[in-house]
Amino acid sequence: MMKKKFNNKSIYILVIAPVIMAFLALNLSGFVYKSGTAITGIIILLLLYFRNLSKAKDIISLLFAFVFSIVGDWFLSNMRGDVTMFVYGIAFYFLAHLGYLFYALMNGQIKWKFTFVLLVAFLVFFIAVLYPSIDDKVLLMTTLIYLVISCLSLGAAVGIRTNSLTKWTYVFGIFLILFSDTIISLKEFVKYTELNFLILPTYYLAHIFIIFSLISRRLIND
Numbered sequence: 001m002m003k004k005k006f007n008n009k010s011i012y013i014l015v016i017a018p019v020i021m022a023f024l025a026l027n028l029s030g031f032v033y034k035s036g037t038a039i040t041g042i043i044i045l046l047l048l049y050f051r052n053l054s055k056a057k058d059i060i061s062l063l064f065a066f067v068f069s070i071v072g073d074w075f076l077s078n079m080r081g082d083v084t085m086f087v088y089g090i091a092f093y094f095l096a097h098l099g100y101l102f103y104a105l106m107n108g109q110i111k112w113k114f115t116f117v118l119l120v121a122f123l124v125f126f127i128a129v130l131y132p133s134i135d136d137k138v139l140l141m142t143t144l145i146y147l148v149i150s151c152l153s154l155g156a157a158v159g160i161r162t163n164s165l166t167k168w169t170y171v172f173g174i175f176l177i178l179f180s181d182t183i184i185s186l187k188e189f190v191k192y193t194e195l196n197f198l199i200l201p202t203y204y205l206a207h208i209f210i211i212f213s214l215i216s217r218r219l220i221n222d
Contacts (some may be wrong), residue, residue, distance in 0.1 A: 011219055014044050015212050022204035035073050037207035038066040044211055048218045058106040062214065065099025066207075068092045068173075083136055086188070090142050093181070097146075097153045100174055100210075104156035115155025125182075133189040138146050141186065150178050166217045173209035178201045 021036025032039075042063055049059045072092035079085035104110075126147055134140045157174040160167045180203040186192040187199070 009219065012212075013047075013216055014047070014215055015208060017044065018204070018208045018211050020130045022201075022208060025204060026200060031074060031077055034077060035070040036070045037204045038073070038212075041066045041207055041211045043216060048215065058103045059214075060134070061099045061102040061106070063099075065096045065103070067094035068099060069207075072096060083139055087142050088137055090146050093144075093147055094146050097177075098148045100147065100177075101137065101153045101156050104153070104170075104174075105159050107162060108156070108160040110152065111159040112155070114158050115151060118151045118155060119148065123153055128184055130189050143189075146181075150181060154178055162217065163220055166213050169209045169216065170213035173206045173213060176206035176209065180206065 017040040019221070021033065021040050022150040025033040025036055045059055045063055046053075049056055053059060055119075069092075072089045072095075075089035075092060075135050079089065126144060130143060131140070134143065154174045157167075157171045160170060180199050183195045183199050183202075187196055
């Protein structure tokens with residue numbers, strides 16, 4: 001019964017839920033709306049994979065990634081200029097990236113050449129742009145570590161072995177998180193605000209693409 005229920009392209013309609021939450025988050029205030037795409041991601045993953053969850057460690061990793069994203073969102077939404085709150089936010093986003101990374105590694109392996117080039121590019125960005133603007137040593141180290149895990153997460157996503165639709169929608173989702181985080185770093189450390197309007201749309205869109213990828217995987221595996 002369960003297989004028949006999900007072996008139908010109509011399950012793609014589930015992606016409407018995070019799309020609606022993203023729209024509400026961009027137009028209404030409130031933390032529930034801001035974390036809505038991650039919350040709907042958790043619900044959709046449980047709906048699609050609950051019966052096999054005990055054997056699906058990769059799905060559990062994604063569930064934790066969404067949970068940690070929500071906690072990170074809370075810290076950043078309530079930091080009000082508090083550096084400690086910002087560090088905590090980055091720390092939980094780091095844990096979220098570990099979830100994304102473990103999911104990718106359990107379905108493939110890191111593309112090391114791509115990851116090396118990506119790391120070099122972002123380390124140059126860190127040294128040339130961010131480093132001169134960060135005085136707090138804890139914040140500096142936290143930002144550097146987060147940068148590294150973000151690049152590893154994307155490098156692992158590129159190395160996933162699955163069908164093209166499932167893989168590249170997931171890759172694009174992780175890329176959008178990295179893109180959004182880069183704009184946040186420019187805003188917080190360099191005070192460059194011209195791209196601020198892209199921060200939330202790309203972040204919510206990242207969750208939507210990751211959710212779409214997992215819906216696609218379930219449909220194709222059935």
